[in-house]
Amino acid sequence: MMGKKNDTAAKTYPPGVVITLEELMRYEYYVQDIPLLPQHPVYTILAGRHASKLRGRGLDFEEVRIYVPGDDIRNIDWKVTARTGETHSKVFNEEKERPTFVVVDQTTRLFFGSQQQVKSVVAAQVAALSAFYTVRRGDRVGGIVFNEERNDFIPSARSKSHVQHLLTRIADMNALLPTRTHIRPAPVALNEILHKTGTLVTHDYVVTVISDFSIANEDTFRYLQHIAAHNDVMLVHITDPLEAALPDGSLALSDGIRQVLWNNNNRHNGDRYTENFENMKSTLTERCRNYHIPIIFIDAGAEVSNQIIHFFGKTNH
Numbered sequence: 001m002m003g004k005k006n007d008t009a010a011k012t013y014p015p016g017v018v019i020t021l022e023e024l025m026r027y028e029y030y031v032q033d034i035p036l037l038p039q040h041p042v043y044t045i046l047a048g049r050h051a052s053k054l055r056g057r058g059l060d061f062e063e064v065r066i067y068v069p070g071d072d073i074r075n076i077d078w079k080v081t082a083r084t085g086e087t088h089s090k091v092f093n094e095e096k097e098r099p100t101f102v103v104v105d106q107t108t109r110l111f112f113g114s115q116q117q118v119k120s121v122v123a124a125q126v127a128a129l130s131a132f133y134t135v136r137r138g139d140r141v142g143g144i145v146f147n148e149e150r151n152d153f154i155p156s157a158r159s160k161s162h163v164q165h166l167l168t169r170i171a172d173m174n175a176l177l178p179t180r181t182h183i184r185p186a187p188v189a190l191n192e193i194l195h196k197t198g199t200l201v202t203h204d205y206v207v208t209v210i211s212d213f214s215i216a217n218e219d220t221f222r223y224l225q226h227i228a229a230h231n232d233v234m235l236v237h238i239t240d241p242l243e244a245a246l247p248d249g250s251l252a253l254s255d256g257i258r259q260v261l262w263n264n265n266n267r268h269n270g271d272r273y274t275e276n277f278e279n280m281k282s283t284l285t286e287r288c289r290n291y292h293i294p295i296i297f298i299d300a301g302a303e304v305s306n307q308i309i310h311f312f313g314k315t316n317h
Contacts, residue, residue, distance in 0.1 A: 013178055016117035019124050021171040025164065027128035030305040031136055063091045068203050068230055098232075099156045100134040101201050102127050102143035104170055105211035107189055111177040114242035115301040120177055122238050123210045124170045125304045130208055131163045144200075145170045146193045147177075153200070190215060194223035203230035210236040213284070225291050235288060235295040237281075244277045246270060 064077050067087035080088040104127045110120040127143070134141040135158060142156030143166060152169045154162075190211060201207060207227055213220070213235070227233050248270065251262045264270030281297060288295045298307055 016113065016121055018175050018178060019121045019171060021164070021168050024124060024128040024167040024171055027125065027305070028132045028160070028163075031129060031133040033305070033309055064088050065091055071203075097139050098204060098206050099140040099142070100130060100206045100208065101156065101197065102130050102141065102166075103193060103197055103207065103209040103211075104143060104145040105190065105209075106145055106147045106170070106173045106177065108148060108177065108180050109214050110212055110238065111180070112240060113300055114240050117300050118177075119212055119238040119240055119300045120174055122298060122300045122304055123236075124167075124174050126210050126236050126238075126298060126308070127170055128167055129305065129308055131166055135160060135163055141166065144193055144197060145173050146189065147173055148189050151193055151196070153196075188219075191217070191219045191223060194220065194227065198223060198227050201227065201231055205231040206234065207231050208234045208236060210238065212238045216284075221287065221291065224293060228291055228293055233293045235293060237284070237295055237297045239297055239299055241299065241301040245274050 064080050065088060067076065067081075067089045071089045075090045077088045077090050105123055106120050110123055111118055113119060113121075127145075131141045131143075138158065140156040140158045141163065142154045144154070145152050145166075152173065154166045154169060190213075194209070197207060209224070224233055224235075246262065246264055248264045251264075253260050253262050262269065264273070285295055296311055298304060
């Protein structure tokens with residue numbers, strides 16, 4: 001029922017401001033152009049069944065690692081456990097399901113866009129692609145969609161009707177954004193959700209976090225590192241063209257309280273602004289690489305499915 005309310009409300013806004021459930025459901029057809037068998041599944045936004053270091057019984061012994069609750073006790077390596085004093089499990093290489101857990105940011109900070117769409121709409125589109133691709137591969141998908149005031153947890157399941165349930169939650173929360181009268185500061189919102197995610201996923205999940213990470217801090221990376229210890233984590237960073245470069249000429253910039261005049265040509269302001277953006281991307285990419293967490297940047301000013309397909313093409317080379 002809530003999905004129908006969202007569809008009615010969204011029609012009162014220009015395209016790209018709010019996304020409807022009907023629009024999100026159409027992304028089922030976009031995933032047909034995405035390769036099913038990427039060569040580097042850990043570095044792809046959408047994961048599926050593939051050979052991986054899974055915690056279970058299989059044909060080929062892969063490694064020994066510290067026991068994780070939920071491991072099959074038949075795989076405990078008693079010799080290593082006795083030698084180290086800490087319980088260890090054997091890991092086997094086996095083709096097995098990789099459930100996907102999607103974390104979707106719908107906070108007020110993402111309700112911004114300078115061209116075709118606001119970032120919150122793009123985040124919803126990426127989530128829809130991830131969900132439909134996962135089910136197409138025969139795997140389960142679930143996740144959390146959140147804003148500053150609430151979060152909705154959707155358990156993992158494997159069906160188109162379940163994807164519709166997940167996308168309904170996303171569309172409903174997306175429709176709330178234009179009703180906000182001001183930005184509500186919530187610097188801990190993302191960190192709280194990552195902490196909750198760490199308690200919900202066990203191991204061998206593919207956790208895709210979709211946000212603009214504008215308020216990421218040390219705690220953010222600590223939670224991500226904790227999740228990545230036993231799962232594959234992927235960050236999808238939503239950006240807007242105006243964050244990369246400001247137009248030439250004089251601009252009045254305001255945060256709603258204070259106002260400053262900006263001119264790109266004065267003292268190389270424009271060059272420094274763009275340089276700061278590129279440095280942010282480089283620093284974030286390098287830091288994620290240190291944690292073995294891949295990150296991709298999605299431009300809200302361009303068509304989302306084409307960017308995803310392009311990314312898959314690069315990972316397959």
